Amino acid sequence: MPSPSSQAKEPTALDRIRKAGLRPTRQRLALAKLLFANGSRHVTPESLFNEARSKRVNLSLATVYNALHDFTECGLLREISIEAGRSYFDTNTTEHHHFYFERTGKLQDVSLDSVRITSLPDAPPGEKVKRVDVVIRLAK
Template sequence: MTTKRSYSVLIDQLKDAGLRPTRQRLALAKLLFEGGNHHFTAEQLHAKAMDAEVRVSLATVYNTLHQFNDAGLLREVVVEAGRSYFDTNMDDHHHFYVEGSGELRDVDRDDVVLSTLPSAPEGMKVSRVDVIIRLDDAKD
């Protein structure tokens, strides 16, 4: 059950990120941010919205996810061309991607050790390093 207080927190988060707290943004934010960290594709979030009787188009879900990403409320993780997940965990971390099931799992940043990185091109700096470790079913 969502209380006025929890909606108030979501409204403040959206406003602080420079986003107008529309009914659809609030409903999607509630689905995204309640109950801990999650990884969602746009299609998965759309299905969850339909199950929760939130009437929103898939295009609106895509637009909202990209707006939240641009505002720094979540992170887009591209696992392959045309397949992105949106991660509500904004802490510095990496991912396991289970290719058979399409599941994305967090990997603590301290569990991945990189000894060196190439120098960034002139005039640029490294802002973040994302590691995706691809997994196959061990039975193969």
């Protein structure tokens, strides 16, 4: 038995990086494994760096920034701006929205269909709507 399961699998970290046209370096592979291991995640450069460190992955903070930006440009991640002075990267690149817990600074996905937007203004002349971000801010 080559594999314990024959269900359709998530692509491996290597697959994802290859498909994105990036060189699969040791650092990118390690980060991709952390990021895409299970389910949707929201990381900051700092949080991912600490996580990698704690798992004995040896890399520099600059590399985490590089990788997060490279992944974002290739569509593997999506960047979210919630608070000035802190960037979040989301492994869920499908269209969706967010809860933002102000007390903890954590994010949680909100599925696209639980927020129904039934009208939107026209884009101003010469511009196109690139994305509509909905952030539901939560507090006590």
